[in-house]
Amino acid sequence: MNILIIGGAGYIGSHVAREFLDQGHTVTVYDNLSSGLEQNLFPEEKFIKGDIMDYPALVQAMKGGFDALVHLAAFKGAGESMVKPEKYSLNNINGTVNIINAAAETGISNIVFSSTAAVYGEPVYLPIDEKHPTNPENYYGFTKLEIEGTLRWYDKLKGIKFASLRYFNAAGYDVKGRITGLERNPANLIPVIMEAACGMRPEVQVFGSDYDTPDGTGVRDYIHVNDLAVGHAAALDYIAKNGKSIIVNLGSETGLSVMEIIEAARKISGKPIPVKITGRRPGDPAKLTASSQLARELLGWKAQHSDLDTLISTSWGVYKNQGKA
Numbered sequence: 001m002n003i004l005i006i007g008g009a010g011y012i013g014s015h016v017a018r019e020f021l022d023q024g025h026t027v028t029v030y031d032n033l034s035s036g037l038e039q040n041l042f043p044e045e046k047f048i049k050g051d052i053m054d055y056p057a058l059v060q061a062m063k064g065g066f067d068a069l070v071h072l073a074a075f076k077g078a079g080e081s082m083v084k085p086e087k088y089s090l091n092n093i094n095g096t097v098n099i100i101n102a103a104a105e106t107g108i109s110n111i112v113f114s115s116t117a118a119v120y121g122e123p124v125y126l127p128i129d130e131k132h133p134t135n136p137e138n139y140y141g142f143t144k145l146e147i148e149g150t151l152r153w154y155d156k157l158k159g160i161k162f163a164s165l166r167y168f169n170a171a172g173y174d175v176k177g178r179i180t181g182l183e184r185n186p187a188n189l190i191p192v193i194m195e196a197a198c199g200m201r202p203e204v205q206v207f208g209s210d211y212d213t214p215d216g217t218g219v220r221d222y223i224h225v226n227d228l229a230v231g232h233a234a235a236l237d238y239i240a241k242n243g244k245s246i247i248v249n250l251g252s253e254t255g256l257s258v259m260e261i262i263e264a265a266r267k268i269s270g271k272p273i274p275v276k277i278t279g280r281r282p283g284d285p286a287k288l289t290a291s292s293q294l295a296r297e298l299l300g301w302k303a304q305h306s307d308l309d310t311l312i313s314t315s316w317g318v319y320k321n322q323g324k325a
């Protein structure tokens with residue numbers, strides 16, 4: 001297939017682009033490089049530098065005879081979205097509406113959309129399946145839920161088929177070492193640990209050690225970015241073959257605690273990784289884990305690289321060469 005990947009120079013987008021290329025598809029990346037990196041582009045793909053707020057540029061880019069588009073261009077700071085909602089409404093909502101309208105205008109009828117487990121909010125039960133109530137705790141999660149609603153309407157009204165992929169905690173780097181771009185100013189746990197391991201920051205702050213979890217620190221479902229990438233390809237295959245839209249979780253179905261991850265990182269890197277226990281971060285649930293049964297049933301998808309060792313060793317493989325390790 002001929003595929004347009006919007007946000008394909010970013011951390012997840014570059015792994016998704018790599019997977020589609022590996023599977024023999026033709027890929028064009030559209031990215032404004034605001035957080036994406038030129039370093040994450042591959043020689044086999046065409047690159048268009050453009051912004052999702054620029055409707056005419058999007059329409060122009062989409063005239064390339066594409067069978068599908070994958071949309072991963074968004075701001076993803078859950079905390080930031082609570083203090084700068086304007087940034088998130090404009091880019092994540094209006095920008096995505098531009099993409100969907102441009103797809104309708106140019107006849108692209110398959111869309112794979114990056115959604116998030118943040119649409120669920122505070123868990124009512126675990127593991128979280130797709131029937132779990134959606135009640136986002138942050139504005140970021142709301143922007144993704146809004147777009148899922150718009151996609152449902154455009155399916156009905158315009159015949160656009162979509163796969164909305166609700167990612168849990170994306171982590172790790174390409175197991176074959178082909179992607180090496182570092183995220184700038186990361187706030188997510190694993191890159192923060194990596195920065196501490198290689199001396200780019202003094203310590204890791206652990207946000208709470210008094211949760212009702214085995215070691216008192218927060219438990220999350222970390223999904224390796226190569227697994228996420230395979231999920232995108234499987235989801236596109238499904239909607240293109242079956243002509244049906246889907247909303248599915250992509251998670252490892254395994255819970256890992258903050259301290260377990262820090263311990264593994266100490267072992268793998270051989271670095272001390274200083275830790276400071278601080279207070280809980282507002283809005284953080286004690287534990288989040290996914291049910292990915294639906295992805296298994298519909299897509300034949302299952303996490304393959306999301307064990308703790310692979311998550312950390314692939315990340316360390318990238319950071320150890322770039323920081324002050």
Ligand code: WQD
Pocket residue numbers: 076078115116117118140167168169170187188189190192204205206207208217218219220258281284
């Ligand atoms: C993981 C765990 C923290 C940093 C966020 C978004 C969510 C999704 C994924 C995009 C928690 C703890 C973290 C640190 C810490 N994003 N932690 N010290 O909050 O589960 O999810 O990213 O779709 O929408 O909310 O991920 O990596 O920030 O935190 O102790 O410096 O690590 O409390 O238990 P989170 P995270």
